[in-house]
Amino acid sequence: MTASGTSSLSRMQRSTAFERAARAGHAVSGVLHLLIGWITIRLAFGQGGNADQSGALAELASKPGGRVALWVAVVAFVALALWRVTEAVVGKKRESGSDTGDRLKAAALAAVYLAFAWSAFGFARGSGRSSGEQNAGITARLMQSTPGKGVLLIAAAVIVGVGVYHVYKGVSTNFRDDLDGSVGRGLTWLGIAGYTAKGIALAGAGLLVAVSVFTADPSKATGLDGAVKTLGAQPYGQVLLVLAGLGIGLYGIYAFVLARRATM
Known part of the structure; x- marks a missing residue:
């Protein structure tokens, strides 16, 4: 430029x-x-x-x-x-x-x-x-060719990587570097819970993209919604969904903190 x-x-x-x-x-x-x-x-x-x-x-x-x-x-x-x-x-x-x-x-x-x-x-x-329908449609088209499947696997790896990064950022509390001023204990725990929950959900969404390729079932690649509903289908799924919902909600609250205190 x-x-x-x-x-x-x-x-x-x-x-x-x-x-x-x-x-x-x-x-x-x-x-x-x-x-x-x-x-x-x-x-x-x-x-x-x-x-x-x-x-x-x-x-x-x-x-x-x-x-x-x-x-x-x-x-x-x-x-x-x-x-x-x-x-x-x-x-x-x-x-x-x-x-x-x-x-x-x-x-x-x-x-x-x-x-x-x-x-x-x-x-x-x-x-x-619906994002899920769009994702499944794109996945179905890409799965029709070998290069397309390669693209999907790369995308899956990237999404999983982003999810793992969110978990790491939460557990390590590195998110505090994004904020102006001091960060107290309450805000620290809010960031840990929010980043970790969102990261797990994103990683799950990425894994479902990979599963859709290996099982030749594009309907599995429905993004975050698919990951959440897959979680709900597990033993104690109701409890897991409530915890996931609370965690994602806590990330939402943390986003309001970013709106005021993010380092811009």
Whole structure:
């Protein structure tokens, strides 16, 4: 990027309005995780629903004022994605420099938040679809060829890796480095529980993608919702679902902490 382009991104980072909009993305993520946790707990007691992002967005859309909230979510996620783009190019706002790993992480997060924004956009305009159905459809198409199966296995490994990283970040309490100011015991335990629960769920989703390839059954690759429902089918599944729902909900609460105290 040219020097003028880099300078423009640096000026964007110094915008208070831009930072607040980006922080709102964390708050929206918190709402969605709370809804996913609630849906997971409902599944434990025999009620239907999709315990994933699409299920949370559909739940939000069904509430009074839900469509307006979804448009707010689109804007907030786009702002957070753009903030990560600036970090990938010029580094973090409050640090003198960022290494290559930090910049790659910021770029990856930008892609994730853009995907969230696109999903929210679909539900905001009334054309949202179940993530599980979409995942199963994509998996079915890729499984028709050997290279496609290879792509799926790589994707499975990446998802499992992200899940393991979340667990590690929670157990090691490295998430405290993402926050401004002191981090007390209560917030530490909140981060441990939230990151660990989300990491286990993500790792389970990745393993199901691999299982779908080896069993030639694309219906198993239904993402987070499939992982949660597989957990519920195990012995003591109801208890496990309640614990998973509480853990994901705690991550949602932690996301509200990020909205206020994340190092930007």
